[in-house]
Amino acid sequence: MTDGTPLLEARGVTRILPGIVPVTLVENISIVFGHGEFVSITGPSGSGKSSLLYLLGLLDVPTTGEVFINGVSTAELNKTERAETRLKTIGFVFQFHFLLPEFSALDNVMLPMRKLGLRDAVEMRESAAGLLSALGLEEHLHKRPDQLSGGQRQRVAVARALANDPPLILADEPTGSLDSRSTEQVFHILKKIVDNEGRTVIAVTHEMDFAAATERRIHLVDGRVAQDEAQSPASAMRGGGPEALGSHAQS
Amino acid sequence: MHLIADIAATHIRGRGRQTFLSIAGVAMGVGFSIMMASLMQGSQEDFIDTLIDTIPHIAIEDEERHPPVQPASMTFDAVKIEGLRPREKLRGIRNADGIIASLESWLPGDVAPNLTGQAVIRYAGKDLSVTVVGIDVDAERLVSTIDDDMREGSLDDLNTTANGLVVGDGVLDRLGAKVGDLVTVTSPVGVVRKFKIVGSFHTGAVANDNGLGYTLLKTAQVIQDKANVVNRIRIRLDDVNASTPIAARLESQFGYKAESWEEANEGLMEAFLIRNIIMFTVVAAILIVAGFGIFNIISQITHEKAHDIAIMKSLGFPESDIIRIFVIEGLAIGAAGSLLGCVFGFALCQALGQVEFEFAATTEVTRLPLMYSVWHYAIASGFALGSAAVAGWLPARNAARLNPVDIIRGAA
Ligand SMILES: Nc1ncnc2c1ncn2[C@@H]1O[C@H](COP(=O)(O)OP(=O)(O)O)[C@@H](O)[C@H]1O
Ligand SMILES: [Mg+2]
Numbered sequence: 001m002t003d004g005t006p007l008l009e010a011r012g013v014t015r016i017l018p019g020i021v022p023v024t025l026v027e028n029i030s031i032v033f034g035h036g037e038f039v040s041i042t043g044p045s046g047s048g049k050s051s052l053l054y055l056l057g058l059l060d061v062p063t064t065g066e067v068f069i070n071g072v073s074t075a076e077l078n079k080t081e082r083a084e085t086r087l088k089t090i091g092f093v094f095q096f097h098f099l100l101p102e103f104s105a106l107d108n109v110m111l112p113m114r115k116l117g118l119r120d121a122v123e124m125r126e127s128a129a130g131l132l133s134a135l136g137l138e139e140h141l142h143k144r145p146d147q148l149s150g151g152q153r154q155r156v157a158v159a160r161a162l163a164n165d166p167p168l169i170l171a172d173e174p175t176g177s178l179d180s181r182s183t184e185q186v187f188h189i190l191k192k193i194v195d196n197e198g199r200t201v202i203a204v205t206h207e208m209d210f211a212a213a214t215e216r217r218i219h220l221v222d223g224r225v226a227q228d229e230a231q232s233p234a235s236a237m238r239g240g241g242p243e244a245l246g247s248h249a250q251s
Numbered sequence: 252m253h254l255i256a257d258i259a260a261t262h263i264r265g266r267g268r269q270t271f272l273s274i275a276g277v278a279m280g281v282g283f284s285i286m287m288a289s290l291m292q293g294s295q296e297d298f299i300d301t302l303i304d305t306i307p308h309i310a311i312e313d314e315e316r317h318p319p320v321q322p323a324s325m326t327f328d329a330v331k332i333e334g335l336r337p338r339e340k341l342r343g344i345r346n347a348d349g350i351i352a353s354l355e356s357w358l359p360g361d362v363a364p365n366l367t368g369q370a371v372i373r374y375a376g377k378d379l380s381v382t383v384v385g386i387d388v389d390a391e392r393l394v395s396t397i398d399d400d401m402r403e404g405s406l407d408d409l410n411t412t413a414n415g416l417v418v419g420d421g422v423l424d425r426l427g428a429k430v431g432d433l434v435t436v437t438s439p440v441g442v443v444r445k446f447k448i449v450g451s452f453h454t455g456a457v458a459n460d461n462g463l464g465y466t467l468l469k470t471a472q473v474i475q476d477k478a479n480v481v482n483r484i485r486i487r488l489d490d491v492n493a494s495t496p497i498a499a500r501l502e503s504q505f506g507y508k509a510e511s512w513e514e515a516n517e518g519l520m521e522a523f524l525i526r527n528i529i530m531f532t533v534v535a536a537i538l539i540v541a542g543f544g545i546f547n548i549i550s551q552i553t554h555e556k557a558h559d560i561a562i563m564k565s566l567g568f569p570e571s572d573i574i575r576i577f578v579i580e581g582l583a584i585g586a587a588g589s590l591l592g593c594v595f596g597f598a599l600c601q602a603l604g605q606v607e608f609e610f611a612a613t614t615e616v617t618r619l620p621l622m623y624s625v626w627h628y629a630i631a632s633g634f635a636l637g638s639a640a641v642a643g644w645l646p647a648r649n650a651a652r653l654n655p656v657d658i659i660r661g662a663a
Contacts, residue, residue: 050660054656054659057565059564059565059655059656059659060656079569079570080569080570080571083564083567083568083569083570084567084569085567086565086566086567087566087567087568088567090567092565092566094565094659098558098561098562098565098659099562100258100261100559100562100563101559102261102262102264102265103261111254111563111566112566112567114253114254115254115566115567115568115572160566172659
């Protein structure tokens with residue numbers, strides 16, 4: 001974490017959907033992400049934000065260019081190896097909750113843990129309950145997704161993204177379908193993950209308040225990086241206290 | 252694996268009715284397959300039982316498989332000798348007494364000597380050509396069911412009556428004679444004797460009932476002018492299934508053609524083979540149809556659960572896990588169906604076993620011949636499981652290939 005190798009790097013990443021009329025989703029993107037960063041990706045609808053996130057999260061494969069994780073190229077990985085990398089190092093949060101409907105909140109959070117299979121059942125249960133409690137869901141451990149509100153579901157999704165303790169969280173409009181109170185809650189949770197646990201969160205958002213409160217903002221236009229700036233996050237997010245003001249010497 | 256099974260269980264649990272229907276489909280397939288196998292094999296066994304009751308398990312004939320080597324060929328060292336007149340041989344099994352004595356010492360079964368020949372029976376101006384078999388009464392009743400087939404009189408009357416003759420009831424009808432009548436018997440070698448009909452039999456085989464007669468071996472030897480000759484040794488084994496190897500052994504030991512019942516009924520055995528092939532084809536077809544039911548439900552689940560598949564793949568589940576989930580679902584349905592099907596099949600067999608038939612000709616009450624074998628259950632279940640695995644695997648393979656990005660995008 002401290003040897004200077006970046007956690008995540010996109011080097012000249014281009015993704016073109018083949019077809020009679022090929023569609024360029026993102027073009028020649030080169031970005032470096034370190035550990036402990038809170039980054040927002042903004043841009044107009046259709047500018048390639050989601051596409052970029054899928055490429056960074058190894059859900060999609062670049063047409064040209066490479067994605068490096070901890071300095072290692074992922075270009076040569078096969079499907080199974082990419083799945084394994086996702087399991088261990090990346091947590092996804094999508095706009096819609098994407099929980100397994102038949103599983104309780106606790107079981108949903110335990111899903112990636114059980115897949116990884118490094119801990120015994122009791123440990124996993126405790127750990128999952130701990131994550132959910134930390135997100136204010138201690139009373140809803142055994143509820144199924146359809147018994148939870150949108151904000152609660154999204155917090156379960158965040159807990160699940162954290163299940164295997166990944167250094168990287170990728171969130172695609174995580175507050176896009178939430179009311180302002182829930183939005184604020186989720187934002188603070190993500191912020192805490194960065195500040196207290198040293199993880200990197202990359203969140204796509206179209207909410208200016210949200211973006212303004214992050215330490216680094218990447219703006220996409222037509223699949224290209226139009227702007228990549230570090231900023232002071234203090235003011236914008238309501239209730240976003242000054243505790244976030246720390247080291248943000250990034251470029 | 253536990254996790255994968257857990258996920259599979261949630262998919263099935265959510266659709267009770269549909270799952271029940273596809274389980275019922277498999278169960279019906281397995282049940283009917285078992286019933287059919289039981290009937291087919293039962294009737295085959297029944298037929299063979301009836302057949303081998305009426306024919307010897309092994310018959311040693313006074314024939315050789317290959318033309319005998321002529322003395323001239325043995326004497327002269329030549330590739331081929333043309334124009335030889337084969338040496339005349341007295342027909343019959345030489346040293347039959349010795350062979351019979353030897354067989355009785357070790358063979359697990361019974362042995363009876365026969366002299367079979369043609370003769371013409373004349374009665375009231377009517378002639379009828381019949382096959383007359385000379386038998387040793389006590390030995391014969393051990394190797395054939397003729398005793399059970401007697402309608403009038405008894406085989407024992409042959410021993411107590413000089414020139415006694417037992418004939419099929421059809422022979423009596425055709426001659427217009429009845430038991431107790433005197434008939435004239437003429438053999439091909441010209442011997443003519445008066446015989447008394449002391450009994451009649453009915454075997455159900457028309458050729459025998461209309462054209463067969465029994466007399467004492469000694470009497471037959473007189474009318475055929477073949478003193479001390481036996482031309483057939485009939486053998487009934489304790490274990491009918493041993494007939495082919497024992498026949499081969501007898502043949503190499505004595506040099507005479509020893510034909511097992513299986514060889515004698517080769518055409519029939521072939522017919523049974525074809526019947527079994529047809530049966531297995533139909534069983535396979537039934538179970539493949541049952542597999543379609545499983546294919547249907549698993550396909551539907553994979554479509555409805557496309558979201559879940561995308562979630563699992565984005566979380567880091569490899570494609571092999573996704574395939575396994577749906578194959579397990581297919582196998583679970585297949586296993587439940589097989590289990591139910593075995594019970595159903597057994598019940599069907601039991602029910603069929605209760606049905607009684609009455610044949611007009613015999614007025615005998617007959618039940619369907621059913622055979623119970625663990626193999627029927629094992630094969631039907633095994634085939635159902637195999638078909639279930641394929642039926643789960645086909646849609647699972649497509650589902651696993653699904654690109655999570657497409658679905659995650661679609662939801663947004
Ligand atoms: N399967 C597809 N076929 C055609 N065009 C697509 C497909 N997927 C995405 N696009 C297009 O690619 C562009 C980038 O999409 P996306 O990454 O979802 O943008 P954003 O998340 O910024 O709204 C959009 O113009 C979108 O319409
Ligand atoms: Mg998007």
